[in-house]
Amino acid sequence: MSTIINIMRYDSPIGRLGLASVQGRLVHLDFEDNDDRMVLIQSRRFKNIDWLENGMAPASVLAWLDAYFAGRNIPLPMEDIDMRGTDFQKSVWQALIDIPLGTHISYAGLAEKLNNPKAVRAVARANALNPVSIIVPCHRVIGSDGTLTGYAGGLVRKRWLLDHEAQMMPVFA
Template identity: 55%
Template sequence: MNTHTAYIKTPLGITRLVASENGITEISVLNDVSDSFLTEVIPETLQECAQQLHEYFNGTRTEFQLPFAPKGTTFQQKVWNALNEIPFGKTCSYLELSKKLGDVKAIRAVAAANGKNPLWIVTPCHRVIGSDGSLTGYAGGLWRKKWLLDHENPVKQQSLF
């Protein structure tokens, strides 16, 4: 199976995009890489993905319309599909997600599947928080999770004058 890869710059770091003929298989942020990784000519199979991510970071896109083909177990796919139902600007706890999937006792398995999400941002695992509202576990780092949540739900400062 042929795959195409591109590296783009985002406000949160260099991001790797990977696609097969079936769709986007991976979107991940990289740590400790320089701009020398950036792709000069983005493969056609990844151009729309790069464009939609650019629009997301510019604040003009709230949902993604791309062909996705993430690799994962049936359970992981079920969790990732549930993540896609969390609305832009909203959050959900791991417990709520477990209940939605029909098994409150599966909270750890849900959290583990969430952590294996191969489609950074577009499958919004950053929208899952602790039951107490805390920012818990995030593969990209909690500072990125906070940035994404703030980006999607900015607190508007009211003018005093």
């Protein structure tokens, strides 16, 4: 029996996104020019895949994306997201979710946060395998020296996302 992965396209201010869903739950979100990355990651998670273009994505995910790109911060639609990975990867992805909007952390800082300071490379690898870009904010991880480093969507998009999120922050008097 094969797994049907429904692909939907979403136009964002920084490029078209590909959203992949299985049985009504999002399994992948990435920029359309990274479709090969989506196929690679999902081929490791599912066997015998049938890809269906022009499918649908969960309404909660689309509502979240609409709000996010409009500059509104609403709760993440995690109930409609299927994050498959190792326990370590899932711990890294949860730590990414816990990075406050408008802030960033280094790979070393993320490893420290996970009480595993020697796991910087493993943290970076799990970050790179994040299947739901933007929602799980891997773009909030930067180099220890404060520079922007690797992002599958490219550094221009990473900068845009960080700048966009900085504007979404509430202003305190």
